[in-house]
Amino acid sequence: MSSENARLxxxxxxxxxxxxxxxxxxxxxxxxxxxxxxxxxxxxxxxLATSPGWARVQQSFFSIDVxxxxxxxxxxxxxLNLRVLFWSSVGVLVFGLTLALLRTLRAPIFxxxxxxxxxxxxxxxxxxxxxxxxxxxxGIPGLRLEFLGRVPAEVLGTVALILTYSAxxxxxxxxGIEAVHPSQRLAARSLGLTYAQSMRLVxxxxxxxxxxxxxxxxxxxxxxxxxxxxxxxxxxxVRAAQIQVAHFANFTPYVVAGLLFVLLAIPxxxxxxxxxxxxxxxEQAGGVL
Amino acid sequence: xxxxxxxxxxxxxxLGPQILNVRGLHKAFDDRQVLKGVDLELYRGQIxxxxxxxxxxxxxxxxxxxxxxxxxxxxxxxxxxxxxxPNVDQDxxxxxxxxxxxxxxxxxxxxxxxxxxxxxxxxxRVTKAEANHQALALLDRIGLADKADSYPDKLSGGQQQRTxxxxxxxxxxxxxxxxxxxxxxxxxxxxxxxxxxxxxxxQGTSIVMATHELSFARDVADWVVFLDGGQVIEEGPASxxxxxxxxxxxxxxxxxxxxxx
Numbered sequence: 268m269s270s271e272n273a274r275l276x277x278x279x280x281x282x283x284x285x286x287x288x289x290x291x292x293x294x295x296x297x298x299x300x301x302x303x304x305x306x307x308x309x310x311x312x313x314x315l316a317t318s319p320g321w322a323r324v325q326q327s328f329f330s331i332d333v334x335x336x337x338x339x340x341x342x343x344x345x346x347l348n349l350r351v352l353f354w355s356s357v358g359v360l361v362f363g364l365t366l367a368l369l370r371t372l373r374a375p376i377f378x379x380x381x382x383x384x385x386x387x388x389x390x391x392x393x394x395x396x397x398x399x400x401x402x403x404x405x406g407i408p409g410l411r412l413e414f415l416g417r418v419p420a421e422v423l424g425t426v427a428l429i430l431t432y433s434a435x436x437x438x439x440x441x442x443g444i445e446a447v448h449p450s451q452r453l454a455a456r457s458l459g460l461t462y463a464q465s466m467r468l469v470x471x472x473x474x475x476x477x478x479x480x481x482x483x484x485x486x487x488x489x490x491x492x493x494x495x496x497x498x499x500x501x502x503x504x505v506r507a508a509q510i511q512v513a514h515f516a517n518f519t520p521y522v523v524a525g526l527l528f529v530l531l532a533i534p535x536x537x538x539x540x541x542x543x544x545x546x547x548x549x550e551q552a553g554g555v556l
Numbered sequence: 557x558x559x560x561x562x563x564x565x566x567x568x569x570x571l572g573p574q575i576l577n578v579r580g581l582h583k584a585f586d587d588r589q590v591l592k593g594v595d596l597e598l599y600r601g602q603i604x605x606x607x608x609x610x611x612x613x614x615x616x617x618x619x620x621x622x623x624x625x626x627x628x629x630x631x632x633x634x635x636x637x638x639x640x641x642p643n644v645d646q647d648x649x650x651x652x653x654x655x656x657x658x659x660x661x662x663x664x665x666x667x668x669x670x671x672x673x674x675x676x677x678x679x680x681r682v683t684k685a686e687a688n689h690q691a692l693a694l695l696d697r698i699g700l701a702d703k704a705d706s707y708p709d710k711l712s713g714g715q716q717q718r719t720x721x722x723x724x725x726x727x728x729x730x731x732x733x734x735x736x737x738x739x740x741x742x743x744x745x746x747x748x749x750x751x752x753x754x755x756x757x758x759q760g761t762s763i764v765m766a767t768h769e770l771s772f773a774r775d776v777a778d779w780v781v782f783l784d785g786g787q788v789i790e791e792g793p794a795s796x797x798x799x800x801x802x803x804x805x806x807x808x809x810x811x812x813x814x815x816x817x
Contacts (some may be wrong), residue, residue: 279628346598450659450661451661451663451664453624453657453661454661454663454720455663455664456647456650457622457653457654458650458654458723458724459647459650459651459675460672460675460678460679461647463677464678468678469665469674472665473663473664525641
């Protein structure tokens with residue numbers, strides 16, 4: 268009977284029983300997760316609401332009134348963050364990739380270049396971004412280079428972001444380049460492609476695919492670190508919020524700016540997850556685990 | 557016996573121009589001597605089969621000829637030009653020599669068609685339309701035209717290896733090197749690859765192949781070279797070599813491999 272069913276494309280009784288069992292398990296875990304989420308939320312709420320200063324915190328951090336008034340100026344500031352984000356991303360990709368490529372050069376004549384790149388990466392991965400911001404933001408204007416004129420703070424901030432993030436991204440690129448199996452390069456060279464051609468046409472396309480998730484990760488960090496250019500006086504979302512905070516004597520604008528940054532990050536984070544899942548599927552590894 | 561020996565000698569009597577001439581080739585990796593003075597000759601349209609156990613130096617010899625490895629001593633002449641001279645343009649030499657690997661090494665991010673056209677377009681500067689046209693004609697010949705837009709991981713090992721061979725042949729190399737191209741294949745897929753090599757020979761391609769397929773070597777090779785411990789132990793026309801091996805190590809190797817198959 269059951270073999271008859273299998274031939275007709277019907278699941279056997281054993282399989283039906285297994286499916287029923289899995290369904291039961293699934294329902295049970297759904298209920299458990301709902302219950303535990305509610306319990307947790309209730310606990311947090313209780314903890315907040317019963318704390319003595321809650322009414323004041325609510326007033327000075329979550330005031331709807333201040334929020335409505337602060338949003339337009341903070342959004343104006345966020346537009347500056349977005350522009351800085353765009354130009355620093357472009358700069359980081361170009362400069363980071365250049366660093367990575369310079370570091371993979373093997374010929375002895377490039378030894379000084381390789382060492383220089385290594386020193387650069389070590390330095391800028393170690394130094395806190397805020398210090399780079401201060402050094403670039405106040406150091407470069409301090410040089411009094413006439414031909415530069417007066418450089419706006421957001422441009423100096425962008426330069427500092429590029430300097431720091433390129434060091435990270437260079438390492439990501441380098442890992443990707445090294446993760447491409449040497450046999451691919453060998454095949455390319457034996458077809459007569461030059462070193463540069465094999466790199467550009469064979470190794471890099473495969474390396475970029477491999478490093479897409481970690482690159483996106485760095486992009487997410489960059490997305491919020493653009494807020495740090497406010498320390499140079501650029502009126503971005505953070506700086507705008509700060510001004511509003513002083514104006515209203517209320518911290519709500521900071522919360523507004525924070526939420527806007529989170530909103531900005533969510534699509535990128537989801538995209539990163541989606542890319543990672545797609546890559547994992549392509550590799551077809553893992554089975555059900 | 558005498559008949560087959562005579563048949564084996566026949567192509568050697570009217571030799572075409574010499575394509576490849578390897579003289580006293582040495583290759584050492586650090587202290588390890590892998591090739592200890594190998595001589596090898598190949599005339600146009602011939603197939604030379606390199607046989608020998610793993611580690612005998614077959615792959616290293618092929619890699620030296622393709623300038624993937626730097627030789628430690630000796631000379632390699634391609635069409636009478638010393639390509640082991642450090643002054644030669646290595647990229648230009650490699651353009652004349654096709655090399656096919658045991659593990660196929662197709663470009664994972666490119667379709668089958670793009671795998672074949674990449675070097676045509678970027679090295680030989682053929683237009684895209686013309687390259688596609690040539691590649692499709694070759695794919696058609698090996699019955700894989702319908703796979704043109706597939707990616708390598710969707711093809712069987714035999715299909716990938718045939719694509720890899722076609723990719724090298726598309727550049728019309730003066731010399732084709734095949735490095736154990738059937739070793740990674742399931743037995744039922746070996747046949748289709750050997751068929752393609754037979755086909756190439758019929759069209760006059762000059763080939764040096766390292767192989768474990770003794771019966772195939774006996775069938776298509778003009779000359780067989782037995783390498784052991786980085787040296788040529790014995791060589792001769794295929795029928796002569798397999799029919800009447802002289803050196804005890806050759807005999808031992810042949811019986812060992814025959815017993816296995």
